[in-house]
Amino acid sequence: MKAAYIDGHGGNEVVHVGERPLPERTHGDVRLRLHAATLNRVDLYMRDSGAGITHRLPQIMGVDGAGVVDAVADDETQLAPGQRVLLHPGVACGRCEFCLRGDDVLCTRYQILGEHIDGTFAQYVSVPARNVVPLPGGWSFAEGAALGVNHLTAWRMLTTQAQLKAWETVLIFGIGGGVSLAGLQIAKALGARTLVTSRHAGKLERARALGADHGIDSSREDVAKAALAATGGRGVDVVLENVGEAAWPHALKSLVRGGRLVTCGATSGDQPGADLRRLFIRQLKVLGSTMGTVAELHQLLAFCQRHDVRPVIEQSFALDDVHAALSRLESSEQFGKIALTID
Template sequence: MHIDGEPDMKAICITGHGGNEVVEVREHQLPERAPGEVRVQVRATTLNQVDLYMRNSGAGITHRLPQIMGLDAAGTVEACDASDPWLTPGQEVIIHPGVACQRCEYCQRGDSALCKRIQFLGEHRDGTFAESIQVPATQVFPKPAHLGWAEAAALGVTHLTAWRMLFSKACLKPWETVLVFGIGGGVSLAALQLAKAIGARTIVTSREDAKLERAQALGADHAINSKTHDVAKEVMACTNGRGVDVVFENVGAAAWSSAMKSLARGGRLVTCGATTGDQPGADLRRIFVRQLQIFGSSLGTAGEFHDLLGFVERTGLRPIIDREYPFDDIHAALDHLESGTQFGKVALRVG
């Protein structure tokens, strides 16, 4: 159902699969807001690797075409139920991108990130690359006041993902050491920021010295060029042969062997990606002899998002934004993300 007489809004849609030729800025009619939903005027959104995946193929993700792209967003409440006790028109908010069913066994026990019917914005349903979006009120959270729009939008995917990985899964402690692969990407930078904010020791890797230097300026304790150095040997050298307590990994096959060899006895590896391949050697003997733990993770629950936002408020943490693009320059923004040269999040200014 649509709103009679409402002007169309601008939205960025994929019309097929391929390259930027299937990504279009077009007029899109805003659906009528249903009870329990909130309409948010989007002020900024950021790009994520899944945006490239959905453009390229979307294989394995149930979706329809055309579809509005985008997972995360920050903006202002345009409309909500008058009875809503937490939200009011004009309020500055952030959107959680995973719409859970609230009915399956995982939702019922409080872990909606495992929901069997979860729908992600920009994947299974229309996303955030639009002037307005309507989502269930349970997906909308107050924006930390000290953040700009793009900084706030960035929390919804990369920082939430890193939060669940580090604290819910790997249970990183302030006195421990964490190795973060692929510094420069949004989720790895989020991990560095969060780990440093609790006082943990951090080791980061990249294939580019410039990114390593920037990471050290942000507080990384050690930096390893994975192109010119053996990561595991360097890790052992700077931990007096012990290894790290936690490995934060989103690279996949190319980093797996080094990641496993870098762990201390009883160490934990947590992964959320496989951009270089998803079939590395398992190294089972190392896993059971050293009693290692391996965790898979993706996004995070509403409760974890609530905790993250409180942490950001208390610590003053600010996500790193690499570059902001005007809404109509989506092709250039996608190209920049795909180049892998960014240090931080690539953002779109919407309103």
């Protein structure tokens, strides 16, 4: 089968498009013929170094994906060949204490497509049947693929971890990126007031068009002061951030007393100042979050259909043009998801 894979670490020179073995389908697995995948920051991380993530080279890239069912077990009753589906990228053991309590995203033997095992920048992938979810009618394959990482991550951050309420205000850092944009869409559908930041005025305008209540230009404004001004000096109830070290002090200073900061990334560094006095005097809560459970993906899909929330696809590239797609993501100029079409 045709796939995009890495055979080392560095830049685009280690990314190749060529033939890879067709994945074997063991009992209980479903093999999918993929038609779309989207790019995520972790794709750049795996290309650049993959440090700290157990993996073997060569490895097929790509975390999320959508396509049609190609092959299933004879006793499979819910999925059938030809059915349009999207996938959950995390493969859990189903037996550890975290899986047994329904928190499979904390599985002690968790494997994520495109990180620990071969991923979705390929014509075919094989995953457990529980990881395969029917694609809503009228959705494109790219929209379905995009749901499995960014929207799922934002959903868990806002609903499970931060428990955002309709009457609250949320500050979202780095609008235009996948998780941040998904967070805006979900927060608005929940009824919350949304403040967003960006260094690009054009991205702030596009975010306002999608419903953002207030934009903060972080290239010329102090984010914390602007967030306090926008809330009458009170501060925001929730901060959603995936930037890390560069955003951390502004995030903490933007919170109301008793507020919650939920984080899923550290692209600017992972060792920020703790600001412990502010943390305990104002009784702030810091919550970590990564991906989401299979159950949360089903909840998210139902929510998106009820509120007509769909991922924003900025641009699509052919699989052969994966270098150009990676370069576009690396530029940080995108607003929405970058997709790969796999034909």
